[in-house]
Amino acid sequence: MTSLSAHQLSFAYDDREIFHRLDFTVPMGEFSLLTGPSGSGKSSLLKLLAGLFPQYGGRVTSGQVSLNGQNAAEIVPFQRATKVAMLFQHPARQFAMRTVNQQIDFALANLQLSAAEIYRRRQWVLGKLALQQFAHRLVTTLSGGEQQRVALACVLAMDSEIILLDEPFANVDINGRKNLLQILKRLQETGKTIFLADHDPTGYCGIASRLFRVDADAKTVRTVPLENLPTEEENLTPVRLSDELLGGRLRWHDLTYGVGERQLVHNSSFTLPAGKIGLLSGKNGAGKSTLFNVLSRQHHFTGQLSFDSVLAQKVPLRKWALKVGQVFQNSTDQFISMTVKQELAISRKHSRQPDYWTPRRIDQCLADLNLSRVVDHVCYRLSGGQQKKLQLLSMLIMAQPVLLLDEPFAGLDLQSIQRVLQLLKMVKKDLQTSILIISHQRYGIVAALDYELRLTGQRLILQGRDSDE
Amino acid sequence: MNRTKRRGLNPTILFVIMLGIGLPLSFSRSVILNAIIMLFTVLYLCWERVRLRTALLVLLIAFPLAFGSWASFMFFGTGDRLHAAWIYGTRVYAYLLLAMILTMTHSVQEILLSLHHHLHLSNTFVYGLLGSFNMMKNLRDQYRRIKYSAMLRDAPYHFWQAHFYLRLIITALNWSNDLAIAMTSQGFTEGAERTELSVDPLPAWQWGLAGLLIVLYCGAAFLWRPW
Numbered sequence: 259m260t261s262l263s264a265h266q267l268s269f270a271y272d273d274r275e276i277f278h279r280l281d282f283t284v285p286m287g288e289f290s291l292l293t294g295p296s297g298s299g300k301s302s303l304l305k306l307l308a309g310l311f312p313q314y315g316g317r318v319t320s321g322q323v324s325l326n327g328q329n330a331a332e333i334v335p336f337q338r339a340t341k342v343a344m345l346f347q348h349p350a351r352q353f354a355m356r357t358v359n360q361q362i363d364f365a366l367a368n369l370q371l372s373a374a375e376i377y378r379r380r381q382w383v384l385g386k387l388a389l390q391q392f393a394h395r396l397v398t399t400l401s402g403g404e405q406q407r408v409a410l411a412c413v414l415a416m417d418s419e420i421i422l423l424d425e426p427f428a429n430v431d432i433n434g435r436k437n438l439l440q441i442l443k444r445l446q447e448t449g450k451t452i453f454l455a456d457h458d459p460t461g462y463c464g465i466a467s468r469l470f471r472v473d474a475d476a477k478t479v480r481t482v483p484l485e486n487l488p489t490e491e492e493n494l495t496p497v498r499l500s501d502e503l504l505g506g507r508l509r510w511h512d513l514t515y516g517v518g519e520r521q522l523v524h525n526s527s528f529t530l531p532a533g534k535i536g537l538l539s540g541k542n543g544a545g546k547s548t549l550f551n552v553l554s555r556q557h558h559f560t561g562q563l564s565f566d567s568v569l570a571q572k573v574p575l576r577k578w579a580l581k582v583g584q585v586f587q588n589s590t591d592q593f594i595s596m597t598v599k600q601e602l603a604i605s606r607k608h609s610r611q612p613d614y615w616t617p618r619r620i621d622q623c624l625a626d627l628n629l630s631r632v633v634d635h636v637c638y639r640l641s642g643g644q645q646k647k648l649q650l651l652s653m654l655i656m657a658q659p660v661l662l663l664d665e666p667f668a669g670l671d672l673q674s675i676q677r678v679l680q681l682l683k684m685v686k687k688d689l690q691t692s693i694l695i696i697s698h699q700r701y702g703i704v705a706a707l708d709y710e711l712r713l714t715g716q717r718l719i720l721q722g723r724d725s726d727e
Numbered sequence: 728m729n730r731t732k733r734r735g736l737n738p739t740i741l742f743v744i745m746l747g748i749g750l751p752l753s754f755s756r757s758v759i760l761n762a763i764i765m766l767f768t769v770l771y772l773c774w775e776r777v778r779l780r781t782a783l784l785v786l787l788i789a790f791p792l793a794f795g796s797w798a799s800f801m802f803f804g805t806g807d808r809l810h811a812a813w814i815y816g817t818r819v820y821a822y823l824l825l826a827m828i829l830t831m832t833h834s835v836q837e838i839l840l841s842l843h844h845h846l847h848l849s850n851t852f853v854y855g856l857l858g859s860f861n862m863m864k865n866l867r868d869q870y871r872r873i874k875y876s877a878m879l880r881d882a883p884y885h886f887w888q889a890h891f892y893l894r895l896i897i898t899a900l901n902w903s904n905d906l907a908i909a910m911t912s913q914g915f916t917e918g919a920e921r922t923e924l925s926v927d928p929l930p931a932w933q934w935g936l937a938g939l940l941i942v943l944y945c946g947a948a949f950l951w952r953p954w
Contacts, residue, residue, distance in 0.1 A: 314908050339914030352909030355859040367922040521745035579878035608881035
């Protein structure tokens with residue numbers, strides 16, 4: 259029986275310690291879910307367990323990860339892979355080869371199996387994961403979910419006993435997620451060990467058999483009773499619809515869009531109310547982030563999209579970007595210069611509301627967000643939470659009349675979330691900004707919001723009303 | 728990964744010819760030899776039935792370079808300006824066509840695997856390069872995203888700004904790290920044996936042909952030295 263565990267493990271990036279004397283054993287034969295906010299160390303733990311860290315990052319300052327009693331980091335990869343393998347957050351970045359067949363062969367050839375055995379295993383795994391029709395397809399032409407299935411096929415073909423998954427659904431649509439979860443559950447029932455990290459604990463009720471949480475303050479991992487796993491309904495503390503949603507400047511009519519062959523939203527019409535903060539909700543992969551990309555004209559759509567009654571097609575993209583602002587899910591995508599100071603200076607120089615965003619106000623905000631100490635630091639070297647706050651502040655200073663925020667609270671502690679919400683409320687009131695937020699997390703947020711727009715069944719529905727406007 | 732049997736020379740041989748003639752070509756001062764190389768490589772490309780449109784496009788794109796070399800020696804050169812101008816003008820096309828007999832007849836994967844088989848190119852290099860070629864499409868999407876993020880701040884990037892490239896480089900570094908991690912997780916081990924699944928036949932006479940061509944060229948270029 260394989261065993262995988264951390265003993266007295268301390269791990270750090272530069273001067274920041276992530277785990278301190280951690281003792282943790284992966285429960286064999288179980289489906290374990292590891293939760294915790296972004297940046298808390300979930301991914302680091304998985305990479306440590308897979309023996310990939312410290313080779314590819316960070317420093318182990320005490321203890322070790324043991325795979326069958328041996329230091330996991332010292333086992334050669336082609337031997338380690340037969341025991342423990344990993345699926346990654348960005349499906350497209352885990353393939354060295356062009357086609358599905360080639361990719362599976364690549365993994366098997368690493369194990370130095372005979373050509374006949376490689377062929378046998380490949381055919382077996384293609385059948386098992388229903389990938390036969392993809393065998394000769396280029397992996398770049400597959401959807402995120404299909405790509406993850408191919409990565410899983412490699413892991414299965416290598417016959418790894420423990421499968422670690424790092425946010426495997428981050429780039430996978432709703433059907434792909436359902437399909438993968440079913441496969442993983444079946445694998446666990448036939449003896450594999452599944453250890454999956456996801457910042458969003460919803461949708462695992464009845465699937466996960468163990469639950470863990472990274473405690474970033476104590477730098478350790480805690481066992482959490484399964485009852486704490488949210489059921490889908492429980493998660494939906496409703497947003498109270500504020501009574502007057504007056505007109506707004508961004509409006510869409512008969513809007514339809516999709517990804518690839520799949521339609522995500524069909525004929526939706528809505529006006530984004532000014533001076534209000536809304537929540538855009540919906541299941542994973544329903545098309546929320548894609549709606550943001552449509553509204554910012556980064557994704558193809560049909561129907562009418564207009565700002566101040568001027569159709570989007572008549573406005574150059576450069577001008578549109580100054581009407582509809584977007585805060586990306588991934589903070590580092592937002593930064594356009596090196597240091598915090600430069601980043602804020604660019605925003606201030608080009609702000610749509612230069613009279614409002616005075617240097618004094620900006621300094622005050624920096625202090626509120628606990629960023630004053632790091633103004634001279636390089637953006638890319640900040641912690642996840644600091645990057646998030648900097649990204650938000652720099653877009654708030656730009657002060658586009660419409661602001662779309664994709665998971666702006668990810669990785670923030672409760673205190674920071676409250677500070678950010680206060681800031682958002684101040685801006686919406688003073689500048690009459692239309693703010694729309696995607697956030698899987700509702701706790702501590704819902705009370706500050708004015709309305710909820712739910713994306714379900716290819717429709718956008720204003721909650722608390724009978725139908726979409 | 729199995730290569731189907733096809734006409735033409737093995738990629739390794741083409742690579743050896745490309746280097747073996749390309750290097751001395753930099754030192755030879757013969758328009759006639761350049762023209763002969765151009766003629767033979769064009770004939771080879773025709774025989775291999777490469778895509779005409781792509782080939783013409785590549786040749787067309789190179790024209791300003793060839794013309795630039797030709798013109799600068801013609802109008803600003805010293806000594807035998809006519810000769811020098813034609814040497815450098817035709818040299819651009821001789822280089823280009825030598826490279827085209829390799830790159831237009833074989834995929835990157837075929838070339839790298841062939842070099843691995845016959846010239847011991849390391850697996851780390853082969854699969855690392857293959858992975859990065861496969862990421863080109865994603866890099867294009869990222870390029871768009873970076874441009875858009877700058878528009879959001881009313882500070883659009885221009886291609887001459889260093890920041891723009893810095894961000895692309897940071898992205899590319901992150902991705903290559905992600906790929907390296909994933910490959911390790913899939914059991915790829917630097918320096919270790921792997922099962923060789925691809926076969927890449929290379930008959931001995933092709934080595935002989937490459938050697939003969941290189942010797943003939945060097946002999947002609949440095950002993951006979953035609954105009």
